[in-house]
Amino acid sequence: MSAAVVSDAIVVGGGIMGAATAFFLRKRGLRVTLLERGLVGQQASGVNFGNVRRQGRFLPQVPLANRSRAVWGRLNELLGEDAEFITPGHIRVAFRPEDVARLEQHVADVRTYGLELEMISGNALRARFPFLAGNILAGSFSPLDGHANPRLAAPAFGRAARREGALVVENAEVLAVEKPGVDFVVETRGAGTYRAPLVMISTGAWANTLASRFGEKVPLVAKGPQMGVTEPMAYRIDPVIGVASEVAEEGIYLRQVKRGNIVYGGGWRGPALADAQRAYVDPMNTLRQFPMLRRVVPGIGALRIIRTWSGIEGYLPDDIPVIGPSGKVAGLFYAFGFCGHGFQLGPGVGETMAELMATGETVTPLAPFAISRFDKG
Ligand SMILES: Cc1cc2nc3c(=O)[nH]c(=O)nc-3n(C[C@H](O)[C@H](O)[C@H](O)COP(=O)(O)OP(=O)(O)OC[C@H]3O[C@@H](n4cnc5c(N)ncnc54)[C@H](O)[C@@H]3O)c2cc1C
Numbered sequence: 001m002s003a004a005v006v007s008d009a010i011v012v013g014g015g016i017m018g019a020a021t022a023f024f025l026r027k028r029g030l031r032v033t034l035l036e037r038g039l040v041g042q043q044a045s046g047v048n049f050g051n052v053r054r055q056g057r058f059l060p061q062v063p064l065a066n067r068s069r070a071v072w073g074r075l076n077e078l079l080g081e082d083a084e085f086i087t088p089g090h091i092r093v094a095f096r097p098e099d100v101a102r103l104e105q106h107v108a109d110v111r112t113y114g115l116e117l118e119m120i121s122g123n124a125l126r127a128r129f130p131f132l133a134g135n136i137l138a139g140s141f142s143p144l145d146g147h148a149n150p151r152l153a154a155p156a157f158g159r160a161a162r163r164e165g166a167l168v169v170e171n172a173e174v175l176a177v178e179k180p181g182v183d184f185v186v187e188t189r190g191a192g193t194y195r196a197p198l199v200m201i202s203t204g205a206w207a208n209t210l211a212s213r214f215g216e217k218v219p220l221v222a223k224g225p226q227m228g229v230t231e232p233m234a235y236r237i238d239p240v241i242g243v244a245s246e247v248a249e250e251g252i253y254l255r256q257v258k259r260g261n262i263v264y265g266g267g268w269r270g271p272a273l274a275d276a277q278r279a280y281v282d283p284m285n286t287l288r289q290f291p292m293l294r295r296v297v298p299g300i301g302a303l304r305i306i307r308t309w310s311g312i313e314g315y316l317p318d319d320i321p322v323i324g325p326s327g328k329v330a331g332l333f334y335a336f337g338f339c340g341h342g343f344q345l346g347p348g349v350g351e352t353m354a355e356l357m358a359t360g361e362t363v364t365p366l367a368p369f370a371i372s373r374f375d376k377g
Helices: 014-029 060-075 076-078 097-111 122-128 150-164 204-214 284-294 342-360
Strands: 009-012 032-035 090-094 116-120 136-144 167-169 174-178 184-188 193-196 198-201 221-224 226-231 240-243 253-254 262-265 268-273 303-309 314-315 324-325 332-336
Touching: 009 014, 009 184, 009 193, 014 032, 014 150, 014 332, 014 342, 032 136, 032 150, 032 193, 060 097, 060 342, 076 150, 090 097, 097 116, 097 136, 116 122, 122 136, 150 167, 150 342, 174 204, 184 198, 198 204, 198 268, 198 342, 204 314, 240 284, 253 284, 262 332, 284 303, 324 342, 332 342
Parallel strands: 009 032, 009 198, 032 167, 090 240, 198 332
Antiparallel strands: 090 136, 116 136, 174 184, 184 193, 221 268, 221 314, 226 262, 226 303, 240 253, 253 262, 324 332
16 A cells, blocks of 8 residues: 655645645645646636626625735736736626615625725716616626636646645545544545645535535535526627626626627526536526526627536525634635635635635634534534
8 A cells, every 4th residue: 555645735626716725835835735536627616607706795705805806916927827817897787776775885885895896877887888778777886806717717726836836636536534643634536645734625516525524514505507608799898797686587697708709697596416517507597597688788689699508516505605724623624615606716715725724824804604603503
């Protein structure tokens, strides 16, 4: 039997959370091993919509989103690769007075968390964004947000981690994490045994498999956000657009890529089978999405859809992820269950978790994301 590979920290799961954490742990000088079942960035992190959005979040999450936005701004320089992050802004639009009121409240609330949004209504809105429908009452605009290419970001973190000296092992499914003594021992399916005093579990929708071993199983459910892309039209939609509504079906989002295609998602989620590693687009959802897209930007009504897809995302009942130390085991950390909004957070989670694991504390408040909030069921 070959000896275990020893490092200072093991990160299990190479989505954007794991890959970014491995990168930042190396930046802090720790010997790091990243173990990924398939390829880095292959699951949710690689197939998402690409929204790098801070507004519309749970308020205590805004400091983390701000930290992440700062990392996004330095991504090319940090990684030496381009993940196509651009900042044309992000706008949330409202059709009903009660939704406008909620937007106005949010604009006021996030200001205290250091996020400046601009409320724009009526003719001023249409003068600035002439492609928006005439019956949109108002929108809150976040000028420094935008989008990136999900196919590039997590793999770029993985490659950069490796260049910095991390051991990045793909096709290494972790079967068990045990803590027989000071160190954790991590067993993989045919890709070796690893040992370290620090472990982070960032296995997305599959996190319960390993967390339950430590008595920290949480009510995590896999679902598939429904995505699509249209044929191209002349480029005119700069910002990412989302709809602020309490009605699930209305909550769609879209962006136009420079070559003209409209990428869209939102509304009802579809089935995701975590064990089979498959997520599906329910064709009825595509039929529901299209009128909702036309409702926001009438000009896209005549376009043909050229592709639809989904991905497997982990959701918790409060729609808030688990980020931080285990409530039960010293040296064990979690970052999973990002409930459809983790792509933006990924780089910031990486920087924050590396800080926490390396120093025992972090300047970014993580208490609202503690796994112990599920202790009482
Ligand atoms: C279709 C879709 C659209 C989305 N749109 C957006 C968006 O626009 N903006 C946004 O901010 N967020 C969006 N999200 C959410 C975002 O993609 C996720 O929150 C984020 O990517 C989660 O990253 P992760 O690293 O936690 O998980 P994942 O990317 O799922 O990575 C987890 C990794 O763990 C690996 N793994 C699992 N089990 C094991 C094991 N036993 N051993 C080793 N490895 C294991 C998996 O193979 C996987 O690579 C979207 C999600 C989907 C699915």
